[in-house]
Amino acid sequence: MKRVPVVVVSLALGSALTVAAQAPAAQRPAVPASHESAEPAAAGPVKVAVIEFQAAVGQTNEFQRDFADLQKKYDPRRQQIKALSDDVDNLTKQLQTQAATLSDDERQVRARAIDEKKKQLDRDTQDAQQDFQSDMQELLNRVAAKVGATMTDFAQQHGYTLVLDRTEQEQQSPTVLYALPSTDITKAVIDAYNQKSGIPAPPAPTPDAPAPQPSTSH
Numbered sequence: 555m556k557r558v559p560v561v562v563v564s565l566a567l568g569s570a571l572t573v574a575a576q577a578p579a580a581q582r583p584a585v586p587a588s589h590e591s592a593e594p595a596a597a598g599p600v601k602v603a604v605i606e607f608q609a610a611v612g613q614t615n616e617f618q619r620d621f622a623d624l625q626k627k628y629d630p631r632r633q634q635i636k637a638l639s640d641d642v643d644n645l646t647k648q649l650q651t652q653a654a655t656l657s658d659d660e661r662q663v664r665a666r667a668i669d670e671k672k673k674q675l676d677r678d679t680q681d682a683q684q685d686f687q688s689d690m691q692e693l694l695n696r697v698a699a700k701v702g703a704t705m706t707d708f709a710q711q712h713g714y715t716l717v718l719d720r721t722e723q724e725q726q727s728p729t730v731l732y733a734l735p736s737t738d739i740t741k742a743v744i745d746a747y748n749q750k751s752g753i754p755a756p757p758a759p760t761p762d763a764p765a766p767q768p769s770t771s772h
Contacts (some may be wrong), residue, residue, distance in 0.1 A: 555735045603714045604733045608721045610701055615753040620755065622756060624689055631682045642671045673748045704747045708739065723740050 609633075611617055649664050656664070709717050717739070720730040748755070 555740045574769050593705060598715060601712075601714050602716045602718065603709060603712075604718045604720045604730050605705060605738065605743060606721050607698075607701070607705070607719045610705070610740050610744050611694065611698045611746075612703060614697060614751070615748045615755050616700075616751050618756045619753060620693055620697070624686075624693060627689075628682065628686055631678075634676050635675065635682060637673065638675050642675060645671070653688075700751075700771055701743065704750060705739075705743045708743050708746050715738075753772065 580582065645664065645668050649661065649668065654659060705717065718730050718733075720738075
């Protein structure tokens with residue numbers, strides 16, 4: 555089944571990723587005074603993996619399900635905004651076509667009415683965008699925290715000493731320029747998370763109904 559691409563992952567995952575994706579550092583044991591000059595023990599082999607963390611979050615069954623629910627939640631507001639936008643367009647066209655037959659006072663009354671509707675449209679659109687972004691951020695952070703914990707468990711169980719995020723993002727550090735496909739644990743982490751959550755995959759979109767895209771535009 556084709557996954558719904560996620561285009562909103564540019565939203566910051568913030569502290570959820572930082573807290574969940576980092577395992578606590580092991581405390582260094584105290585060194586007896588009589589052995590302070592002893593040679594340090596040889597470090598074990600380094601085993602590195604890479605992950606597209608944002609893609610992993612967006613492709614989990616839980617995110618897919620909850621994002622679809624979020625889209626449905628905002629459908630009524632989208633319809634209201636669209637209806638208001640259509641009303642503004644229709645009134646503007648009527649004023650343009652009937653302007654020559656209207657008195658100055660009537661033109662001013664209609665123009666003010668259109669202006670008020672435009673202002674209401676701008677307010678409603680901005681409010682909807684802010685509310686959607688807030689809900690989307692909460693969804694991303696919530697799922698990211700749990701995916702980060704699953705990634706940490708997976709890395710520890712498979713002996714990885716370092717996991718790098720290869721998500722393409724501005725000021726991403728470190729930047730992974732090349733990695734063998736065998737080192738990419740993105741799908742493995744997604745599968746492990748889906749199995750742990752027990753949430754089934756969402757149904758595939760029908761051919762005539764394109765999959766919804768996370769978007770803040772209304």
